[in-house]
Amino acid sequence: MGAGHGHRLHFHGHSPIHRAPAHLKLLTLVGFMLIVVATPREWYPVFGGYLLLVLAVIATSRVPFGYIARRMVVETPFVLFALLVPFVATGPSTQFLGLTVSQPGLVAAWGLLAKGTLGVMASLTMAATTEPTDVLRGLERLRMPDLIVQIMGFMIRYLDVITAELTRMTTAMRSRGCDPRSPRHWPVLARSLGALFIRSYERGERVHLAMVSRGYTGTMPSKES
Numbered sequence: 286m287g288a289g290h291g292h293r294l295h296f297h298g299h300s301p302i303h304r305a306p307a308h309l310k311l312l313t314l315v316g317f318m319l320i321v322v323a324t325p326r327e328w329y330p331v332f333g334g335y336l337l338l339v340l341a342v343i344a345t346s347r348v349p350f351g352y353i354a355r356r357m358v359v360e361t362p363f364v365l366f367a368l369l370v371p372f373v374a375t376g377p378s379t380q381f382l383g384l385t386v387s388q389p390g391l392v393a394a395w396g397l398l399a400k401g402t403l404g405v406m407a408s409l410t411m412a413a414t415t416e417p418t419d420v421l422r423g424l425e426r427l428r429m430p431d432l433i434v435q436i437m438g439f440m441i442r443y444l445d446v447i448t449a450e451l452t453r454m455t456t457a458m459r460s461r462g463c464d465p466r467s468p469r470h471w472p473v474l475a476r477s478l479g480a481l482f483i484r485s486y487e488r489g490e491r492v493h494l495a496m497v498s499r500g501y502t503g504t505m506p507s508k509e510s
């Protein structure tokens with residue numbers, strides 16, 4: 286994997302969390318999320334304990350809290366959806382911040398926000414303390430199907446390539462007076478995303494043919510070979 290690929294989330298460090306085996310961190314993350322999801326939404330103090338646990342892990346990893354907080358913007362669509370739930374859900378109504386909202390919807394929104402936020406924080410902490418290549422090796426140790434691991438590896442490897450292609454397309458659109466953020470130009474943006482998908486698919490075909498021509502038979506050579 287080339288230098289710089291997959292390092293957008295990783296924070297270089299030498300803490301005990303960084304040094305922990307990737308497969309153990311994966312198992313811990315999955316187990317933590319299963320426990321969080323299974324916790325009833327009405328157990329409010331328990332969620333406070335979960336939050337303190339995640340914050341303690343972040344502090345132990347010595348990853349700046351601001352580093353994690355800036356990347357939690359990925360949760361924005363779920364937050365917006367959760368804010369709408371109390372207004373569209375049915376059931377008994379209650380007053381919240383001067384607004385009449387659905388009481389079951391309010392509880393559901395709280396559960397979605399609490400569990401989603403904990404999941405995002407835990408996942409970002411995992412990504413910040415584990416190199417992408419280590420994650421792939423951890424999945425191999427956990428007996429993840431080899432084909433899935435390969436697909437994930439190529440996704441990480443070429444993510445920067447596709448992102449750079451999108452950046453060039455966006456620059457070309459802006460140079461022609463098209464603002465991708467304007468709803469008036471969304472049809473142009475949709476066509477551009479479609480073209481990006483086709484280019485990515487064709488690039489994948491070329492890469493696969495190049496691999497086959499070099500002896501690829503469905504399995505990647507090990508690092509030791």
